[in-house]
Amino acid sequence: MKMRWGAGLLAAAILFVAQPQGSAEEVISPEIYQWVQSTSRQNYFFNKQQMYFGQDSQGKLDANIVLVPVLKTYDLVQIQDVQAKRRWKMLPMEGYNDLVGTAEYLRFDLDKGTVTVYKHEDLDSEWGVLSVTTSDKAVKIADLSEKDVDGIFYRTILKYAYAHIDELVDRTEKVKKAKVTDDVKKKLAHLKNPELKKAEKEAKAEGNGSDKKKSR
Incomplete structure (x- = not known):
């Protein structure tokens, strides 16, 4: 049985298919996903309805950690590039003829100024998860230039988080039952x-x- 991209995220999303770069944002709900930028290869979104503060082992809200799921949709060239790299690494190709993008899960450490992509899921056109990779590698955001695509993406997410602190606190309390x-x-x-x-x-x-x- 094929895994599905996070049930909560799936329920909140509009099903998308591979689209030309210019129209990707038109088929993803702006009520849920905040578009940040489009390059020649990818569209970048973050899920503003699934953004939370972290929690410590006692269930207390951790105001130093912000957790955010993001979505990137690919154009044909990016899809072919991912497919080619998987073939070169001799990784499984099942379902990759229907690859349309990726879901990533970010952990921001506000004190350290870092971001960790702790989970990466390749997605097909029905939100099926083709593969999952995990990582604990933290990237220092200050080391990314102002023109760096990922740097722009991460800084935009943080700017949104800082502007919606009360909303994040309320959601983390109600949904995650975090203690404040x-x-x-x-x-x-x-x-x-x-x-x-x-x-x-x-x-x-x-x-x-x-x-x-x-x-x-």
Whole structure:
């Protein structure tokens, strides 16, 4: 039995078929998927309705981690390139004549400024999962140039996340049953207002300096 791309994502999506690059965004629901960019080979979307904060082992919301599923649809040249690479690596080709794109699952670490594509799924025209690969390799976003396609994609996703923090918190609480404690609320306040964190850090540094002078 063929696997299907994440049930929650599938239910939220409009079935797509391989399309010319210019029309791909027309067959994917803009209510669910935020289009970011189109290159000559791929269209880039992220699922804004399945964006969550992470959770720690105690079920507490982790405001440092943002989890986002993304979708990339391919043109014919990209499809042929993927097929050729799989043949060269002697990987299974079953179903790859119907390849249309990929689903990837991203984990952003806000403190470290990194992103990890922890799961990659090749998809056919019926959202069937052709293959799955996983990785724990983290990429430093600052190392990607302003013109780098992936860099643009990741920075756009983060910009959206920062602008919708309350929405992400609410969804993570309701759907994932995450706990929001006082320390989590403080972290969230810092995300909304970076200057607040800076001011608190400076005040703490000044306080430590005064204490040292008194002890002399």
